[in-house]
Structures are given as C-alpha cells and as structure tokens.
Amino acid sequence: MTPTRWHVLPDAPAVAAEARRRVEEAARRAIGERGAFHIVLAGGTTPRLLYSLLPQLATDWSRWHVWFGDERVAAANDPERNSVMAQTVWLDRVPIPAAQVHLIPTERGLAAAVEAYRQALAGVGDFDLVLLGLGEDGHTASLFPGHDWGVGPTAPDVLAIENAPKPPPQRVSLSAARLSRARSVLFLVTGAGKREAVARWRGGGMLPAAAITPACGVDVLLDAESAGDIV
Numbered sequence: 386m387t388p389t390r391w392h393v394l395p396d397a398p399a400v401a402a403e404a405r406r407r408v409e410e411a412a413r414r415a416i417g418e419r420g421a422f423h424i425v426l427a428g429g430t431t432p433r434l435l436y437s438l439l440p441q442l443a444t445d446w447s448r449w450h451v452w453f454g455d456e457r458v459a460a461a462n463d464p465e466r467n468s469v470m471a472q473t474v475w476l477d478r479v480p481i482p483a484a485q486v487h488l489i490p491t492e493r494g495l496a497a498a499v500e501a502y503r504q505a506l507a508g509v510g511d512f513d514l515v516l517l518g519l520g521e522d523g524h525t526a527s528l529f530p531g532h533d534w535g536v537g538p539t540a541p542d543v544l545a546i547e548n549a550p551k552p553p554p555q556r557v558s559l560s561a562a563r564l565s566r567a568r569s570v571l572f573l574v575t576g577a578g579k580r581e582a583v584a585r586w587r588g589g590g591m592l593p594a595a596a597i598t599p600a601c602g603v604d605v606l607l608d609a610e611s612a613g614d615i616v
C-alpha cells in the first residue's frame with residue numbers, strides 16, 4: 386500500500402503557499418543532486434494560484450524541464466488547454482528554455498500527440514516532482530473511473546483518452562504507471578466539491594488518484610473545505 390500523507394491547510398491560498406515551498410525545495414534538491422529538475426504539471430483550475438506564485442522563485446530556470454500530466458485536445462492557444470493556463474500565469478514570465486517546456490501537441494490530433502509525447506519522454510527517468518489534481522469523481526490527470534488508467538509494469542507511458550466524462554472528450558494523459566515513476570508526488574485539492582472524493586480515497590476506494598503509487602508515497606495538500614472530517 387502506497388503511503389498517503391494528508392496535510393490539511395486552512396484555505397486555498399495556504400495550500401498554494403505550501404505547494405510553492407515544496408516545489409522550491411524539490412527544485413533546489415534536484416538541481417543540486419542531478420543538475421536538472423523535471424516537474425510534471427497538474428491541469429484544471431486548482432493549481433493556477435500555485436503557478437502564479439512560481440515566477441517569484443529564486444532558482445536557475447535553465448535547469449528546469451516542464452512536463453504536463455495531461456492535455457485536452459484543442460488548438461494550441463485554446464484557453465481550455467492546461468498548458469495555456471500555466472503559460473499565462475507562469476511559464477511565459479520565466480526564462481525556461483522553450484525546448485524544455487514539453488507541451489503535448491494535441492493541436493495535431495490525438496494519435497499524433499500521443500506519439501510525439503511518447504517520443505519526447507523516451508530516455509527520461511523518474512520525474513523529480515509530479516503535481517496532480519483530483520476530480521469530484523476521483524479522477525486525476527485524465528485518468529477517469531471506468532477507463533484504462535495504465536497501471537502495471539507493461540502499461541504505456543502515454544494514453545489516448547476518448548469519451549472523457551469531463552469535457553473535452555479527447556485528451557492525452559500520462560498513465561498511472563508513468564506518473565508513479567517519480568521521486569515525489571504532490572496532490573493539490575481544494576473546495577467542498579472534492580470532499581466526497583477525498584472521503585472515498587481515504588476509505589480505501591479504488592479511485593484513479595489511488596492508482597498513483599510511487600515508492601516514496603504521495604503527499605496530499607487539502608484545504609479545510611475539501612478535507613471534511615480529516616483532523
């Protein structure tokens with residue numbers, strides 16, 4: 386059983402501030418130990434506050450490699466793209482070399498994007514830090530209940546998602562197996578809408594979020610609204 390460490394903070398700004406601290410520490414350690422920092426970004430709206438804080442970091446941006454846990458199939462500049470949000474509030478404001486921001490090119494269509502991202506990841510080892518969100522149904526990245534999550538040693542790194550219950554229906558997602566190849570995994574969960582999914586997860590429910598099983602365990606940052614009765 387993967388250790389899951391629950392950290393309840395007062396509110397969403399406190400979750401973002403603690404996440405910022407952890408991102409900064411993970412980057413410092415990775416750059417110090419290996420000369421590079423490979424981070425996987427969560428999509429959705431929750432991480433926006435965190436990403437807006439990251440331009441303040443005192444770090445060597447030339448050592449950063451940014452990956453995306455998932456991406457919606459949409460035009461490159463579509464505001465619904467997970468990458469567009471991160472670029473707007475953070476990535477366009479810091480000097481990470483463009484070749485080190487590994488966008489998932491879903492504007493090329495689903496199959497081409499999956500193949501391009503699979504090739505980009507070839508030879509890349511464990512991620513240093515994986516950021517993930519949690520959906521109200523327990524999904525994470527674009528791994529949804531009732532769909533293939535890509536668990537186990539033979540699972541592909543990159544999945545083509547069709548008929549996703551959360552629009553848009555077509556998405557590219559890292560698999561649970563590839564998301565689990567990480568030195569640190571941090572979930573950001575806020576809002577009362579996530580309370581039921583958190584309770585099911587804590588109760589041992591087999592949610593997609595629970596399929597992320599790095600040897601290091603996972604850390605979940607929650608605000609009081611989503612934590613419910615966790616003390």
Ligand code: 6PG
Binds near residue numbers: 517
């Ligand atoms: C996406 C995300 C998805 C998200 C959760 C939570 O593309 O929608 O990757 O997994 O993290 O749905 O979304 P919110 O943060 O908007 O609640």
